[in-house]
Amino acid sequence: MKKLFLAAVLSAVIFLPAIxxxxxxxxxxxxxxxxxxxxxxxLNFRLFSAGGILTRLDFGVFKMVNLGFGWxxxxxxxxxxxxxxxxxxxxxxxxxxxxxxxPSLAIGYDGQGNFYDKDKQEFAQKEKGIYMVLGREVxxxxxxxxxxxxxxxxxxxxxxxxxxxxxNIEDKFFFLAEYDNFSTFDTARFNAGVKFFIxxxxxxDLAVRDIAAAGRSSERVININYTGRF
Numbered sequence: 001m002k003k004l005f006l007a008a009v010l011s012a013v014i015f016l017p018a019i020x021x022x023x024x025x026x027x028x029x030x031x032x033x034x035x036x037x038x039x040x041x042x043l044n045f046r047l048f049s050a051g052g053i054l055t056r057l058d059f060g061v062f063k064m065v066n067l068g069f070g071w072x073x074x075x076x077x078x079x080x081x082x083x084x085x086x087x088x089x090x091x092x093x094x095x096x097x098x099x100x101x102x103p104s105l106a107i108g109y110d111g112q113g114n115f116y117d118k119d120k121q122e123f124a125q126k127e128k129g130i131y132m133v134l135g136r137e138v139x140x141x142x143x144x145x146x147x148x149x150x151x152x153x154x155x156x157x158x159x160x161x162x163x164x165x166x167x168n169i170e171d172k173f174f175f176l177a178e179y180d181n182f183s184t185f186d187t188a189r190f191n192a193g194v195k196f197f198i199x200x201x202x203x204x205d206l207a208v209r210d211i212a213a214a215g216r217s218s219e220r221v222i223n224i225n226y227t228g229r230f
Contacts, residue, residue: 024144025058025066025092027164027178028191028207028221029114031128032146033104033135035094036060040229042068047222048114051077056112058090066092070112088112088127103136126152133162142168159183172197176207189213193221201227 023034025042036042038060046054053076058068072085088111098104109130113123129152138145144166149159164178174195182188193207205223210216 024166024174027146027166027176028193028205028209028223029180029189030146030148030162030164030178031092031106031108031110031131031133032144032164032166033094033098033106033133035064035092035106036066036227037229038063040227043226043228045224047224049219049221050115051075051080052115054112054114056090064094066090066108072112072114072116074116083116083118085113085116085123098136103134105132105134107132128152129154144168176205195223 024032025034025036026032036058040060042056042058044056044058046056048054052072052074054070054072056068056070058066061067068090070088070090072088074083074085076082090108090110090112092106092108094104094106096102096105107130110128113125113127115124116122117124128150131148131150133146133148135144135146137143146162146164148162150162151157151159160181160183162178162180162182164176167175169175175192176195177192178190180189180191189210190212191207191209192211193205195203195205197203203225205221205225207221207223209219209221211218
């Protein structure tokens with residue numbers, strides 16, 4: 001299933017004509033080419049395992065530039081000592097918004113990983129680092145596909161990859177799917193979920209990460225997302 005999903009996204013991003021779509025800046029773990037408008041902000045809270053919460057705040061600082069940060073706290077709920085990760089910087093630039101022939105293009109840096117290990121002083125699931133992503137609407141209205149590559153370890157120089165899709169139903173309900181880290185199959189993750197809007201600017205995601213991974217348990221997460229404007 002993961003290979004079929006990856007092949008479908010790859011062919012769609014490369015060969016099908018681009019059409020604009022209501023933009024999402026992230027799927028679950030992976031970035032898209034979507035951008036916040038100038039003067040807009042996006043506040044996201046992820047509730048995850050081990051009583052953790054990951055807060056992300058992004059701003060539309062220029063027309064083609066978004067800037068933000070993330071901050072992870074683990075064991076916030078419970079009796080264990082709280083683990084506080086260092087804040088992670090997030091910056092995205094979209095030099096090309098796409099047209100009827102070519103997909104949109106965004107490049108950026110995301111320093112926010114998952115499950116910070118205080119002893120090793122690094123994230124167990126590493127941050128994206130420097131990335132590039134292509135995106136477009138494919139097959140039929142409301143279905144968006146993205147394909148990207150990233151480097152998060154400059155000592156090894158390994159290039160990783162990710163692919164994702166979002167199916168938008170009347171801007172109220174979204175199906176989410178992504179295949180992350182597929183360049184290294186031992187750490188590759190297949191994630192899926194749904195997004196629905198409670199009110200116009202407030203949405204909730206229910207997602208499962210690391211589905212059907214050999215030797216690893218899947219993780220259920222909840223994302224609460226609010227978008228506003230200054």
